[in-house]
Amino acid sequence: MAASFHAFVLAGTGSGCGKTTVTLGLLSLMKKRGLRVQPCKVGPDYLDTGWHTAVCGTASRNLDSFMLPTSTLNALFCEQMQHADIAVIEGVMGLYDGYGTDPDYCSTAAMAKQLGCPVILLVDGKAVSTSIAATVMGFQHFDPSLNIAGVIVNRVNSETHYQLLKVAIERYCSVPVLGYVPRMEGVALPERHLGLVTARESVINQQPWQDFAATLEQTLNIDALLALSASNNLPVGEWPALPAADAGAGLTLAIADDEAFNFYYPDNITLLARTGLNIVRFSPLHDTCLPDCQMIWLGGGYPELHAAALARNVTMLEQLRAAHQRGVAIYAECGGLMYLGSSLEDSNGERWLMADIIPGHSKMGKRLTRFGYCEAQATQQTLLATAGEVLRGHEFHYSDFTPEIPAVMNCRKVRDGKTLQAWSGGWQVGNTFASYLHVHFAQRPEMLNHWLTAARNAL
Known part of the structure; x- marks a missing residue:
């Protein structure tokens, strides 16, 4: 054959x-x-x-x-x-x-x-x-x-x-x-x-x-x-329970996609599209108008290399704040967290004003602050997980975020059965959640149901 x-x-x-x-x-x-x-x-x-x-x-x-x-x-x-x-x-x-x-x-x-x-x-x-x-x-x-x-x-x-x-x-x-x-x-x-x-x-x-x-x-x-x-032999696999095919019908998700924000797993976007969501892309760097949407995703990337341009795009920062205030369900990972913070200090020591949605300050360092796989357990209801739920992901960043509000997740790095590090991370303000953790939605598709429900509840 x-x-x-x-x-x-x-x-x-x-x-x-x-x-x-x-x-x-x-x-x-x-x-x-x-x-x-x-x-x-x-x-x-x-x-x-x-x-x-x-x-x-x-x-x-x-x-x-x-x-x-x-x-x-x-x-x-x-x-x-x-x-x-x-x-x-x-x-x-x-x-x-x-x-x-x-x-x-x-x-x-x-x-x-x-x-x-x-x-x-x-x-x-x-x-x-x-x-x-x-x-x-x-x-x-x-x-x-x-x-x-x-x-x-x-x-x-x-x-x-x-x-x-x-x-x-x-x-x-x-x-x-x-x-x-x-x-x-x-x-x-x-x-x-x-x-x-x-x-x-x-x-x-x-x-x-x-x-x-x-x-x-x-x-x-x-x-x-x-x-x-x-x-001729593919491995045997089975999908976990996925959100309903119409779970996102009538909702629009705006994804930040430009030189500063472009770290997304294609599988994650595919899973979101399967819910019937309308997905549009926008640029925090270049656009002055935020798409009409009920959900926003700010992925990872290199905002520190574009901090001046992001700070100068005041119109976009204002529109993001307005979206947050009216309850748009905003999710941010790593670089997105830095953008939603109050300010970002780049590697030259210059501080730039950011969206100020998650109160806190990012500062670039000269070595990795945290690197590798970790687990994060929610301590309260968040945009992606309810209290007690555990997400698996990875962190890889030279910046450090100094928050002005309490964290909503207990994180730990376990290797060879031993806990190497434990820390607090992830911050929820209103209908906005941001953390350094990069996650793959297929591990727990309920994450998408939580996010979609939060978006609908704000309508």
Whole structure:
């Protein structure tokens, strides 16, 4: 029987080994071959998925096993594969790096086994010869149940060097080497304090990626890769109870979407659209008029880089305050929280007035204030959760928010069964809720019912 689809996980030996760059080249290459490509990223990262989307034109999906139960994640993956010929899944960190020391918890390896996808291991070929086989062998033996189906060698300077590496790996590890990635100018991704610059902020020049894809077509055995990734078996999944198909009928949600605010999981927007909501987008940076709406979502992003422009757009700040005062149900994540605060102090020490809806002040720091997965339990009714309900999400921010009102959530970071940190976060004022926590709605679709009910109650 012919394969109904292809899927593979591109994993690395660690962070910074070139996974994102090679993934983008493969996405461009597969698209050039006429395949319907579904890009994915293991974990909660917004930046890599933004570049995936920009290069191949299809919204990249996050596969996050901390926020999403196995059955739900599988259901989301299966739904996306109904419209795709191949899934190219970029791993997170090193192959076995997860949350804590358990290699089967939130790791790339665990995701590959959950989805039943083969792993293509990307290894660094710089300044090494036969020793590269020891690296590959270590990854093979660490979990013999994992299907490491092939190897790609990155940063290879010559065909002669590559043949030496290939022979060593195939002789000692009995795994096919699918080719190599040479050094190329013009395909490095720009970075800043939070990692990559967002694809939204950059004018995507497709030519270097098309050139890179053409090179990979010559240096990789793509036909072998497709043969290794052929499958007829999707993972078994089931959707949780979702809001009614007309739960959002008659309501309009305005989503902030510009250079300052653009961190959104496409799955979250899809789930909201399924309720019958009318979804419109607006720019806190450039627009002077807020759309007529009953709900507003201010996502994450980089408001600190655009603080002066946000502060100067006084008309938008006034319209947001007016919407808040009339009970529009406003939800803000991370960068959105900073925008709704009283003021924002940027990395140069300049303070800018913000919306002043959540009393408190944001200040940029030089190191991560909080990073990683955490749980947040509501201590009272909030826009997304009732008292006692627990949300799972992640925080990743250099800013710190000093509130002038009490928090409404108890947060904690638990790793390997031990509580590493505990803190208070999340603030509710009227019908507005803001926090640093990024969440995936599919983990608890009741969140959407809470938000929609709050919007209707304010009519």
